Amino acid sequence: MYDALDTYKLLDKLDTPIFVLKVTDFEKQDFKLIYANEANIIACGVDLKKFIGVDLRTNFPGLYEVGLADKYFESVITQKTLEVGEVVYGDENVNRSAYTGKATPISEDTVMITYKDISALKEAEQKLLHQNRVLKEKNKSLEEFAYITSHDLQEPLNTISSFVEILLKTYDERMNDNCRQILGHIGSSTTRLKNMIISILEYSRLGNQKEKMNIDCNLLVQEIQEDFKTLLDSKEVKLHISNLPSVNGSASEMRMLFQNLISNAIKYQERGNIPEVSINVEDNQQGYWIFSVTDNGIGIAENDRQKIFKMFHRLHLQQEYQGVGIGLANCLKIVQNHNGKIWVESVLRQGSTFYFTIPY
Numbered sequence: 001m002y003d004a005l006d007t008y009k010l011l012d013k014l015d016t017p018i019f020v021l022k023v024t025d026f027e028k029q030d031f032k033l034i035y036a037n038e039a040n041i042i043a044c045g046v047d048l049k050k051f052i053g054v055d056l057r058t059n060f061p062g063l064y065e066v067g068l069a070d071k072y073f074e075s076v077i078t079q080k081t082l083e084v085g086e087v088v089y090g091d092e093n094v095n096r097s098a099y100t101g102k103a104t105p106i107s108e109d110t111v112m113i114t115y116k117d118i119s120a121l122k123e124a125e126q127k128l129l130h131q132n133r134v135l136k137e138k139n140k141s142l143e144e145f146a147y148i149t150s151h152d153l154q155e156p157l158n159t160i161s162s163f164v165e166i167l168l169k170t171y172d173e174r175m176n177d178n179c180r181q182i183l184g185h186i187g188s189s190t191t192r193l194k195n196m197i198i199s200i201l202e203y204s205r206l207g208n209q210k211e212k213m214n215i216d217c218n219l220l221v222q223e224i225q226e227d228f229k230t231l232l233d234s235k236e237v238k239l240h241i242s243n244l245p246s247v248n249g250s251a252s253e254m255r256m257l258f259q260n261l262i263s264n265a266i267k268y269q270e271r272g273n274i275p276e277v278s279i280n281v282e283d284n285q286q287g288y289w290i291f292s293v294t295d296n297g298i299g300i301a302e303n304d305r306q307k308i309f310k311m312f313h314r315l316h317l318q319q320e321y322q323g324v325g326i327g328l329a330n331c332l333k334i335v336q337n338h339n340g341k342i343w344v345e346s347v348l349r350q351g352s353t354f355y356f357t358i359p360y
C-alpha cells in the first residue's frame with residue numbers, strides 16, 4: 001500500500017506537469033498553490049514547489065489576465081473537468097509560451113491543473129501552413145506560365161503549318177519526292193507539337209472549375225458510350241458496367257477521367273483482340289468509392305506503372321499506338337483535385353485495372 005508520501009514521490013516521477021490550487025476566497029476568486037510536481041520545471045521553466053502556500057493572484061497575475069484562473073474557478077464551482085484551450089501565457093515567473101491544459105476538481109474547494117507546452121507544435125503548424133501557401137502560389141504561377149506559353153506557342157506553329165501547305169500546293173510540280181517527304185515530315189511534326197501544346201493548355205486548365213456538383217456516374221458513362229458508339233461498334237467492344245453511384249465533383253473533369261480510362265482500355269490491345277472492358281465500383285467503407293476500369297489488353301510492366309502518370313510518358317511508338325501521352329497525367333490531376341488517388345494493377349499480356357478513389 002502506498003501512503004501519501006509515496007503518492008507524492010510517484011507524481012514527481014511523472015512527465016505530465018501537475019499543480020493543485022485551493023480556493024481561499026470564493027468571492028474574490030483567490031487561490032493558493034497547495035501542490036506541484038517536478039515536471040513543472042521543464043514544462044514552464046519554474047520550480048512551482050517553491051511557490052507552495054503562496055497566493056496565486058499576487059505571484060501569477062498573468063493567469064488572471066489571460067482568463068486561466070477563471071476556468072480553474074469555474075471547474076471548482078461546477079465540479080466539472082474543463083479543457084483549457086490554447087492560450088499564450090507568461091509572466092515574470094513563468095516562461096512565455098503556448099499552453100493547453102485541463103482543470104479537474106478534486107474537492108469542493110480544490111482543483112488539479114495538468115497542462116502542456118504546445119509552442120513547438122504551433123510553430124511546426126505555422127511552418128507547414130506557410131509552406132503550403134508558398135507551394136500553392138508556386139503551383140498557380142506555374143499553371144499560369146504553362147497556360148500563357150502554350151497559348152502563345154500555337155501562333156508560330158499555325159504559321160509553319162500554313163506555309164508548309166502553301167509550299168506543297170504552289171510548288172508541287174517543281175518538287176522532287178524527297179522534298180515532298182521532308183515537307184510531309186515537317187507538317188506531321190508540327191501537328192504533333194500543336195496537339196502537345198493543346199494538351200498542356202488543357203492540363204493547365206484542370207482544376208479551374210471550382211464549382212462541384214452532383215454527378216450521376218451511370219448517366220455520365222452512358223453519355224460517353226453514346227459518344228464512343230462508332231469506335232465501340234467498329235472494335236466490337238464488350239462493355240460491362242456495374243450500377244455506379246453519384247459523386248460530387250466537376251462534371252467535365254469526371255467525364256474526361258472516365259473517357260481517358262475507357263479509351264485507353266480499348267486502345268492498348270493486341271491486334272485482333274476483342275476488347276472487353278468492365279467498369280465497377282466498391283465502397284471502401286471509409287468515406288471513399290473505389291472505381292475501377294478493367295481491360296483484357298496488353299498490360300503494363302511493373303516498372304512502368306508509376307511512370308505512365310507523368311506527362312508525355314509513353315511506352316510505345318506512334319506507329320504501334322497513337323497518342324500524346326497526357327491522358328493519364330490528366331487523370332492523376334483530376335483525381336487529386338477531387339481528393340482521391342489513382343493507381344494501376346496489371347498482368348502483362350492479360351490486362352490492366354485502373355483504380356481511382358473519390359470521396360462520397
Ligand code: ADP
Nearest residue numbers: 264265268299308314315323324325326327328
Ligand atoms: P496516350 O494514350 O496518349 O499515350 P496516356 O497518358 O493515356 O497517353 O497513357 C500513357 C501510357 O500508358 C500509354 O502510352 C500506354 O503505354 C500506357 N497505358 C495507358 N493505359 C493503358 C492500358 N489500359 N493498357 C496498357 N497500357 C496503357
